Amino acid sequence: MRLLALLVLTVSGLSAQAVRPFKWSGSINVPDPVAVTVDETGAVYATSTTRRKVADLDIREHPQWIAADQALTSPIEKEAFYKRVMAPGVLRGPQGSLKDHNRDGSVDWRDLTVHQERIYKLVDTDGDDVADKLTVFAEGFNPVGGGIAAGILYHDGWVYVTVQPDLWRLKDTDGDGVADLKELVCTGFGAHIAYAGHDMHGLRLGPDGRIYWTIGDKGANVTSKEGRRFYFPHTGSVLRCEPDGTGFEVFASGLRNVQEIAFDDLGNIIGIDNDADQPKERERLVYVVEGSDSGWRCHSQFMKLNSRWMRENIWQPAGAPDQPLCFTPPIANYSDGPAGFLHEPGHALDGTLRGHFILDQFPNGKMDAFTLEPTADGFRMTGLRTINSGIMGIGMSWAPDGRAYFADWIGGYALDGKGAVWRMDVATQTDPVSKEILSLPLSFAVPKDRLLALLAHRDQRVRVNATLRLDRLGAWSELLALARDPKQPSLARIHAVWGWGMGLRHGKLADLHGVAELLTDDSDELRVQLLKVLAEGKMPPGNRLTKEGEIDDD
Template sequence: MKIPTFHLLSGILAGSLFFQTNTRAETDLPVLFTDDFSGAATDDWQPTDPKAWKITKLADGNAVFENIGGSKYEPPHRSPFNIALRKDLFIGDFVLTAKVMTKQTSRAHRDMCLFFGYQDPAHFYYVHLGEKTDDHANQIFIVNDAPRIKISEKASAGTPWKDETWHQVKVVREAASGLIEIYFDDMETPTHVAHDKNFTWGQIGIGTFDDKGLWDNVELRGVKVDRKGKPVAGPADPKQLKFIKWTPDFQVPDPVAISLDDNGVAYVTQTQRRKSQDLDIRANRDWIPNDVGFASVDEKLAFYHEQLTPERSAENAKRVDDLNGDGSHDYRDLMVLSERIYRIEDTDGDGTADKMGIYAEDFKTEVTGIAAGVLIHEGDVYSTIAPDVWKLRDTDGDGKADQREVFAHGFGLHIAYAGHDMHGLTVGVDGRIYWSIGDKGVRVKSKEGDDWRYPNHGAVLRCEPDGSHFEVFAHGLRNVQEIAFDAHGNIFGVDNDADKPGEMERFVYIVNHMDAGWRANWQYREPDYSPWTAEKLWMPWHEEQPAYVTPPIRNYMNGPAGFAWNPGTALGPAYDDYFFLNSAPNGQQWAFQAKEQGASFEMVNDHQIGNGIPLVGLAFGPDGALYSVDWGGGYPLNEQGAVWKIDIPDEVRSERRLETATLLKADDAKADLDTLTVRLSNADQRVRLKAQFELAKREAFDTFAEIAADSEQPQLARIHAIWGLGQLTRYREGADFAPLVALLTADDSEIRAQAAKMIGDGFSVSVALSPSVFPSKEGRVADRTLLSRALLPLLEDKNDRVKFFAAVALGNLGITDSAEKVVALLASVKPEQTYLRHAGVVGLTGCGETALLAGLVKHDAEIVRAAAVVALRRREDPAVAVFLNDKSPWVAAEAARAIHDDWMIPEALPALAETLATT
């Protein structure tokens, strides 16, 4: 193919946005990338043939990137064979510098090459630094769906290579003028010059036509762009953001959560029951001993009927108002006020809402909590109103739900603190429904018959859209009000603190089977000993922290509520990849990014974006604006409130936002297969997911497999295809895992990680604190051993994310032969690598037999012994007692906690008592 129109358009666009002359100093361009190859991994580079490249340590100890030759890559047109591209980085204007040494003996075409403007294998530029000059050597070339053609206006007589000598090279590119300059050793005078505007953006790369050589100290300065050549904005500026009341003409009473459909219609929940009908334990402190002991919603209901009787009306007046007006203060007064869901829309398209109606109500049993979460997905409206998750639908188009079903039941066992409800509804990248609950607890019997008991935990929960395969995804949280997925399917949230002196909220990376450490019964331990504060469980990792806890990334802002991630084209480029957080009590709004760091993340670029409005729930609309609800005064209910729109006015009519809005409104059920596959690489995650889910409905297994396997496809398209394969394999008898297994050896580490994650996703054994096994025995292939064996090499992968997901998958598969390799992984883990430790714990819990786990008491590595303790704790195995006399006080204390905490391990209590008496 010749260059598509959008390449030419991007050149026109670049002409108005990039610098115009070559007088711009190199230092004016920000540093986008440096690599001295001192690390063992080369994950930032994508070679055409990975076997032809390696990290080499020289005699002086310096590490370099070596092209050893022998590339098996066959380009579509005559052009270089040995290329290593800088992965996932697209640039317009740039200055690229590097050190290079040829390892080829002298000959006419002895060369090294630099690549730029790389669109795909048939469209790019390169400079061939050849020893002699002719039409095919020592020139600047273009490959434009045809064999390379020289475009040099100036070229040297030959590149003066010297054996065993490092040379300095530089490439300068100005997209607007088309300028290309090449420098060799002399960094002031170019040896080669050309002008061409065919490719105004692309990747850069290093390599050689078909020789050998070394590369070091690569530095790239430039203007980062997206795949269509549009500049990616610099630092985010909160002054760009404007807060606009979307409901200026009417009150939205006491709103909590918001979700918008693909046409921009908002669904907003209202609470009327908070504290008046959904009671707060802080106003009933004499009930605390009873409350912490509730193990089911039925127990709480029975307690209300026992305590809030008409005979105790006078005593109960301080607890409940006589809301039904029958002259008695009793449990019947808890069934008067209903939670509501409103449907709000802008019918005339003027940018503000003008119509609001009740979509659903009549949520008002004695134990009904608040409507703290709402999600519109594929025509169904889900709402979390403890003790139930509701699934609602308007089948006749009158704006009111006429189909209602309880999607899941058994949430909110405790009275606990007001606000610690169910919330955070969202669609996962795997097609499941996810949501969160505060520490009012969980006791759910799934449709498959599994009994999930987490009475003192906040948690993240998930199940299929039809309510099947419910599971507790992560636990030990206190009150994460909303959660958000990023582009790679990682889940984040900001957890509320316990209102203890000196303690803070927590930014958390939420992974499967994690225990974040919180227990509701610890809330009431002050001023006596409370593990939460005494052991500093709320802090990021520290050396004395218990091993069963997966700690937060960092402490953060007060009162976290609404939380959302920019799905790709919302707001403006300055806020790409940003998370947004409402700090509700103080009326502040914040934004930040999460940067990958090993198997975990770090928070970067956090800054305040708003102040003064007590916003709660957050959601992006199809128009690219960020919507949020305002309580209209804070915690006391006053039937006031509003929906606000947070936006960048200059971006409202941007091309990318208009395109996204159009694609979201489109009926993907009517789209052909080619259209859907193209959308898997769209810039906006919502468009990508919509296409993925439609392909999954069509059982497009072969399409997913083909895209996932194609290394020339954009990485995000491959990842979505992997998630699609996950949808079509999990819980399915006889599922075909071959395409996912094949990806475990992919060159791209993220592809390996995602494949490992999906392989383990449809299997579960007892790897979490629960007296029942993980859900459903369905979906177990005849030989899980084969899958486990394919995963085992990934425990030694150079990438920590790959190791993490492989270990978790092995734990889910539960094949005992894998345990020794998991132990080896744990032995290599550093104390601060808490997510790798967690993955190892999951692996041991699922794979390790009691004899092996107890035998690890003799292992030299302290972290291995601690992980064995946590694995035995999760299995409630009394063999954990052998660790009570461990030489490490940290490990011994871990064993004591395992025996004493949560459900306890009764058979091991005598050993603990004896140890306490003698230690």
């Protein structure tokens, strides 16, 4: 089957391109997939939508609701709105994609609960590099006003799924390929109807051990497990929390619809945001800084050229006329329909793709690669080129063996029940240590000394994995000692700071002995990372920060 797939690629003209994807799902149809993730065994989980526009409505098909929709501030208000304007007998008939889906003779809010989202699990059971088994791992996710299953992440035995208004995590505890444990991580996302596709997505594991994801400009109105309220109902955001849902935060806001994010080697978050379809406006390559506001508000969509977004050139890179300084400008105007997004971790793809960012663009079917070079206060895009074309790729994910997998929507925007999962086979000279470590569950014991050595591994994923394991071992003193050693590689010291910071953030450190020395280290980057973890940490009893370069631990 693999030979046939490669022959098809050659005939279609893809052989001359830098990447030759292989249709890993083979003859299996994966209906309307949106995002993918891969576990330690190589099994692929794919989200599949049936709700796009038919249950997760698009305001463009219901313009009479625009003003009322813009006044909504929470998913609870949106549900109440639907039940009022779509009460039985109110609507005279179908509107756009909204129809009598339950065939009860009435087009009403109950029709919004008919279509369900699914999570599929694909497995290669015979080891021939082609999936041969498809099971429904989970299904449902169909409340009134709910969105589509647009984001997915496997981490530590759990499958995290974003479906507005909720972030869920699922687990198969008996090994039958079906989730039997379902936990709500956090809720409160999707205040507006807005545009279809402006969903909650982009799940990623951060190098600090937290779960990160994105929400489009349908907004968020969240009360955390600790009782803190985060009121961002009119804008898109990057979000994060601990794996169990504690410590929820809005990391950055003012975005329109960043589909997926990627972390560079220093933990900087990069994304590509969709444009508002205005004359001359373009999508934006964005550096997502903690606490930043990129300037977009949902109502800007309907004000068109009269919005601040257009009049004050907020969509343009820094230096545009009339641009307010209170918003963070993009790195560059770039892309056409950005979707799946990855950062090559330094040891997954060979040759000229090492260290590149890789973007799927939908619906033009192009896959681009580029690098970023640091500037005074941001980045500059370099080396942009198209490495593949012809596949309607969406969500992307790395596998333990260094291969990248991505969902194929097949066709245009409309639901058609078709889809596939492709794999990029470029990694031919990778270190077997990467696959060895990344194929082990986090519960598997690895010697502490080996984990400390792996903090210097050239694969970012291995460094993060080792950091998480060391935190679980409570090896914070060893991590701090490595961070303080100037003979250690720079990235190893930075990951050690992040690992030590996990212990500090969780309130597990007894003291701060040795930290003051790091605040005067010669490495600017190390000092920056240390200040970040100190700022969000829980100070041990009897310890306090006094002034720069000094920690009082009496």
